[in-house]
Amino acid sequence: MPEHTPFASRRGLLFGAAAVSAGAFLTGCTSNESDDSDDQDQSDANSQPAADDKPGKQVTIGYAGPLADHGWLNAINDQAKGRAEKYEDVTLEVTEGSNDTAQQIGQIETLINKKVDVLVVLPADGKALTQVGLKAMRAGIPVVNLDRIFNTPQAYRCWVGGDNYGMGLNAGHYIGEKLKDKSGAKVVELAGIDNLELTRQRTQGFDDALKNYPNIKKVARQAADFTVESGQAKMAQLLQAQSSFDALWNHDDDQGVGALRAIEQAGRDDFLMVGGAGALSAFQAIEQDDSVLKATVLYPPTMAASAIDLARALGQGKGVSGLAEYEIPAHLTLYSAVVDKENVDRYMSTGFK
DSSP: OOOOSOHHHHHHHHTSSHHHHHHHHHHHHHOSSOOHHHHHHHHHHHTSOEEOSSOOSOEEEEEEOOOOOSHHHHHHHHHHHHHHHTOTTEEEEEOOOOSOHHHHHHHHHHHHHTTOSEEEEOOSSTTTTHHHHHHHHHTTOOEEEESSOOSSGGGOSEEEEOOHHHHHHHHHHHHHHHHTTSTTEEEEEEEOOTTSHHHHHHHHHHHHHHTTOTTEEEEEEEEOOSSHHHHHHHHHHHHHHOSOOSEEEESOHHHHHHHHHHHHHHTOOSSEEEEEEOBHHHHHHHHHTOSSEEEEEEOOTTHHHHHHHHHHHHHTTOEETTSSOSSOOSEEEOOOOEEETTTHHHHGGGOBO
């Protein structure tokens, strides 16, 4: 499925003064002279209301997340709750979470009736829950749509989520750079659930990246189901069908646990593996460097923490520090960073179980 930076780093990116300071530094470098109009513009930009960590107006955020039946989904819920606890001015109303659309709609309607200030919703099904998103917006409750997107922008004020296409793209470029000097290199792909758009996007990104490396050919692709069991079974099939290849792109670190079991059982160590999402187990394996798993591409569950940050800013009528706009953005797509042995220490605290 899988913030790509630790809390401290992300807070600096989202709410810190780094961008403003950098702008001031650049202004200082371009001229030794001060201009009154430039000073006025700078003052106007820096005086715009922006969210920060200081207590402000009290905000009640309603949070409707999924049933935590997957490591990444459990991390999503934990990130939202943990982030809200960091703010004295935030009260978080949390639903039980459900993968049943009718039940989740009922939970969100309860939050609407409670007149929460802002809603954060990760819908079990974006299409099916679009109408309740519209209902909240029409009731004057802004919605932060998390990850699975509603059918119309009218159903949310802000969307924040990961980049499935970018996951595949960055996995492909990482593998491509590792194999660019190998003639006749072969790669295989262990995908997710094929009837999901996110799976197709990850595959498309991977295929597009490989077009930059004419020496590399994708020789096999097998779809799994984002579970340990399916990962093991489908990887065993791939290994049986492909006696040799140079790299594996696995879409999901949970199913990757099973894939690694199958690889170990087959006694194979003749290729490198790149995972996806950012599970703690993957980070630990990368750090230990004693298996074929050499990297994973993030689909960061800390997007839920960022959603709480944005919802708080919305509730307080503030923008984002470091940006000139008075309002938070309409869309925020997180970057799918590649984590390998060189930078795994930086991301270890964001790994989910």
